[in-house]
Amino acid sequence: QKEVEQNSGPLSVPEGAIASLNCTYSDRGSQSFFWYRQYSGKSPELIMSIYSNGDKEDGRFTAQLNKASQYVSLLIRDSQPSDSATYLCVRSGNTGKLIFGQGTTLQVKP
């Protein structure tokens, strides 16, 4: 079992729709979770972090964490073509080691 699992996609949504990206993890000791966005040919950039169960909202982005189910998700409301990218789910433990999932490719069609 991979430490962080994501569906590689592509996930295709129309412009203005809600995009839902999902991630599961295997290590119950994981403490912090991040979502990074990576445009083709570019380096990853942090868009959201979440540390406790529940929802965290930042603009059009909402991260959701359920530690009992070992599940993290990212919702993107009012999706725009500029949101088309690969979204990487990341978990970390108490040593600062960050483990990346393989990423989900999102395509937002005009």
Added chain:
Amino acid sequence: EAGVAQSPRYKIIEKRQSVAFWCNPISGHATLYWYQQILGQGPKLLIQFQNNGVVDDSQLPKDRFSAERLKGVDSTLKIQPAKLEDSAVYLCASSPGGLSSSPLHFGNGTRLTVT
């Protein structure tokens, strides 16, 4: 603030040759990471430094890869000898501390092609 600097930007070598990559983290960042990203995959941690000490190198292929951060600032990653499967983007990242909540700041990466 200046970002994470990496060089070279691109490198093409033949298998069995050696190659070195350089990274200068954001000033004051104690933690430095080297990741390998193969096309279509997420970044894989090769080595994590806290200042000039190694925190984690469990996934570093030590028979061919080596890394150092002698003065706790910049770092070099070396591959000797290179194999075809080493073709990837090598990403350097830094963060202010060793806490799990610290976000990573990535450099632009070095794209390595081994022929």
